[in-house]
Amino acid sequence: MGARTRLARAYYDLSVMLDAGVPVLRSLDIVVDGRQGYFKRVFRQIRESLAKGTGLAESMSKHRVFPDLDRMLIEAAETSGSLGESFKMLSEWHEFIHRITRRMMMAMVYPVFLLHFAALVFRLPHLALGRVTVAGYLQGVLGILMFLYIPAITVIAFVLLRDRAPLLRLPLDWIVLKIPVLGQAVYHLSICRYAKAFAMMYKAGVPIAEATRRATQATGNVIVAARFAGGEEAVRKGGAAWEGFSKRLPAEYRHLWQIGEETGELDKTAAKVGEIAGDRADLYFKAFASGFPKVVYVAIVIVVGIIVVTIASQYYGNLYNAF
Numbered sequence: 001m002g003a004r005t006r007l008a009r010a011y012y013d014l015s016v017m018l019d020a021g022v023p024v025l026r027s028l029d030i031v032v033d034g035r036q037g038y039f040k041r042v043f044r045q046i047r048e049s050l051a052k053g054t055g056l057a058e059s060m061s062k063h064r065v066f067p068d069l070d071r072m073l074i075e076a077a078e079t080s081g082s083l084g085e086s087f088k089m090l091s092e093w094h095e096f097i098h099r100i101t102r103r104m105m106m107a108m109v110y111p112v113f114l115l116h117f118a119a120l121v122f123r124l125p126h127l128a129l130g131r132v133t134v135a136g137y138l139q140g141v142l143g144i145l146m147f148l149y150i151p152a153i154t155v156i157a158f159v160l161l162r163d164r165a166p167l168l169r170l171p172l173d174w175i176v177l178k179i180p181v182l183g184q185a186v187y188h189l190s191i192c193r194y195a196k197a198f199a200m201m202y203k204a205g206v207p208i209a210e211a212t213r214r215a216t217q218a219t220g221n222v223i224v225a226a227r228f229a230g231g232e233e234a235v236r237k238g239g240a241a242w243e244g245f246s247k248r249l250p251a252e253y254r255h256l257w258q259i260g261e262e263t264g265e266l267d268k269t270a271a272k273v274g275e276i277a278g279d280r281a282d283l284y285f286k287a288f289a290s291g292f293p294k295v296v297y298v299a300i301v302i303v304v305g306i307i308v309v310t311i312a313s314q315y316y317g318n319l320y321n322a323f
Contacts, residue, residue: 003065004101006039008094011087018084025051039065056083069093069193069218073200080205089200096278100189100285107289119144173221181291185284188277190224191253195274203267209235253277 010031017027028047035043042063049059057075060066070090077086123132123140132140161168177183198215202208212232219225227246234244242257253273260269 004094004098006035007065008091008098010035010039010043011091011094015084015086015088015091018087024056024083069197072214072218073197073204076201076204076206076211082204086200086204089196093196100282103285103289116145169222173223177221177223181284181288185281185288186221187224187281188284189281190219190221191249192274192277192281194219194224194228195253195270195277199267199270199274202270208241208266212241 013031013034014027017030018024022030025047028043028050032040032043032047042065045063046056046059049062050056055075056078057071060071060074073086073090074083077083119141122144123137127134127137176186179186194215197218198211201211201214206214209232212228212235216225216228216232219228227249230244230246231241232244235241240258240261242254242261245254245257247254253276256269256273256276257266260266263269
């Protein structure tokens, strides 16, 4: 079970107990009893910190397992007294992210296996014909796989360094958005994060200007965040948030936001925007997950075709020379 799934289940358990009227400390005791390993220690420490008078959000901030969005929402919920509902929304959010992540990982497994298989096969004829030694064969296979490992390691390194090196965020986020299909999935997921974060905080009683600012920080992509950044400034000047949004955002999202502000039901319309953007992100992730293996298959077929042509030309060339 992944960390997001365990976190989602812990949040769900807390939401059920808090909605049933169970005190926070008692609810945390029950959550601790139902957890194992690292999460058991984390929630026990939160419970101990809370018993000493520390706020829940402040206690969570001492543990890196809790994302910034979670801590921001719980901090707002503590003030408004909506902890139960906030934990439920966070549980649903983490389940959604886990579902998308799992789909992407499952889509990668088989193509990566085929790439390794193709690398082994590509040099095999040379080994069979005695043109390379076993050591040379293994070196050739490793050389082919480096075209897979080096980009993968580079991407992982950039992602890990992204939060620690702010200068990397802009170029990395820009590159991600330019990847066919996957970029659109990330784009709509970032909008979903903004809308859901705003809806959760606004419903928890956070003032609209503050909710807009925090939601901008929760997008997860600085390019998308910049398109929402004008909302906070527009609100602080006495206008509507949607007036400050970039026109490069999808028009239907901006119009829904406008309707929400005009009708006074912004929490509901923001949640609707998050739902629509989340569904679109899910569709694009599905398309990428189904399309990526096909690209790999085509590449493998091309490589195998090259091998067959090479072997055939060498065979007939040797046969021609023999006669």
